[in-house]
Amino acid sequence: MKILPILLLVVLLAGCSAITTTVSPVTKATTPSVLIKQAETLYKQEQWHKAVALLDAGVNQFPEERRIVELRSEIFRDWEMRKRNKEDWILVYETQSLKEKIPYLEDLATIDPENLITKSRLLFWKNLLESKVTGLIACGSVHLHLDQALAEECATLAEKIKPTEESAHLLKKIKQSHAAQKRTERSEQAVREKQNTAQQREHLMKLARAQLSDDAIPDAIASLNRLLELVPDDAEGRALLDQVIQLRDEKVTRLIAFGDALYREEQIEQAVSVWESAEKLDMGRQDVAARIDRAMKVLERLREIQKQP
Incomplete structure (x- = not known):
């Protein structure tokens, strides 16, 4: 009966010696x-x-x-x-x-x-x-x-x-270490967020300048507004936005005057086209919308008169 355990041990030892590690x-x-x-x-x-x-x-x-x-x-x-x-x-x-x-x-x-x-x-x-x-x-x-x-x-x-005092002291040190680690993590996260904000700000500034170069004034204003939402106290962004808004307002004023001149010369459709260009630059201008609405009513009446026998 003792032979079987001995044989089993020999087999196990032989199996272990057969195991190799690739090095x-x-x-x-x-x-x-x-x-x-x-x-x-x-x-x-x-x-x-x-x-x-x-x-x-x-x-x-x-x-x-x-x-x-x-x-x-x-x-x-x-x-x-x-x-x-x-x-x-x-x-x-x-x-x-x-x-x-x-x-x-x-x-x-x-x-x-x-x-x-x-x-x-x-x-x-x-x-x-x-x-x-x-x-x-x-x-x-x-x-x-x-x-x-x-x-x-x-x-x-x-x-x-x-x-024990030892275990209580050790747990206190572990708690303090956790708190320190969390502070470090928050600090690192703040740095990452700041870096991310700086990258986004730089991207929006470059985008706004490129849009301004392409005369896409509304898009440039939208980009700069997003930049100031991200960094409200950005002086460069605020200055550029003021500059673009002034440029837009000057263009809108010129287009309105040109449209008014066409309207007085009874070139109503051309006047509407010019005013619509002004409206695209500044969708908030109620005076432009009112001009377009008035001109469209005049055009409608003219069409009705032309249809009369």
């Missing part, structure tokens, strides 16, 4: 720069242990090259922190699981109060749970500025298990 081939470095490049490639592939081993060999091969020592320290530090991060998340989930089990065991102890084994289990689990507090607080402190989500999970869990 970029590393040739023997001829210079420190080549060795550093090889180590950085392994690092990017998340092959930390191989990168560290390569750099350890490089320290012996090129003992005067400080870049190798510095890169080795950087990669090793990152490797250790990544391992610590995973271990602490495991600590969190293991502790949460243990904490969730205890109420069921307490219920069982209530149902069967004379059962010494149940009482012993409950005592053991409670002591085990409390023993996690030190590790959770250490977790919160280590990851405070590296992984705030993990730090908060650890500190909150420690506070729920056994409130």
Whole structure:
């Protein structure tokens, strides 16, 4: 009967040895720069242990090259922190699981109060749970500025298990860090919005100038009004808008006078066409609309007279 487990173990070990990880081939470095490049490639592939081993060999091969020592320290530090991060998340989930089990065991102890084994289990689990507090607080402190989500999970869990000054202080620091991060995010957002506003303002100014060059005065006025909605105190935009409005008003005045002259000479259709051009420049001019309306009534009466036998 003992042979079967042994055979199973052998099969499992053989299977594990068959598992291979694809790693970029590393040739023997001829210079420190080549060795550093090889180590950085392994690092990017998340092959930390191989990168560290390569750099350890490089320290012996090129003992005067400080870049190798510095890169080795950087990669090793990152490797250790990544391992610590995973271990602490495991600590969190293991502790949460243990904490969730205890109420069921307490219920069982209530149902069967004379059962010494149940009482012993409950005592053991409670002591085990409390023993996690030190590790959770250490977790919160280590990851405070590296992984705030993990730090908060650890500190909150420690506070729920056994409130202490340490856990309360740590939670306060995490809260302050959250507030600082939000302030930074708001500041960065404000900078982005300001940059975006500046870009939109520049676009509208260029568009208005191009429209003015094309004699598209109403479009230029609309663009400048949008610019001033975006940046109400924009002096350049306000000055250009005043200039364009003055230009428009002068054109409208000339067109009205020209239309009036045509109307007096009984060139009514031509007068209407000129007044309509003025109306397109300034849709708010009631005097222009009134002239067009009066002329159209005259034209209608003329047509009726022409139809009479």
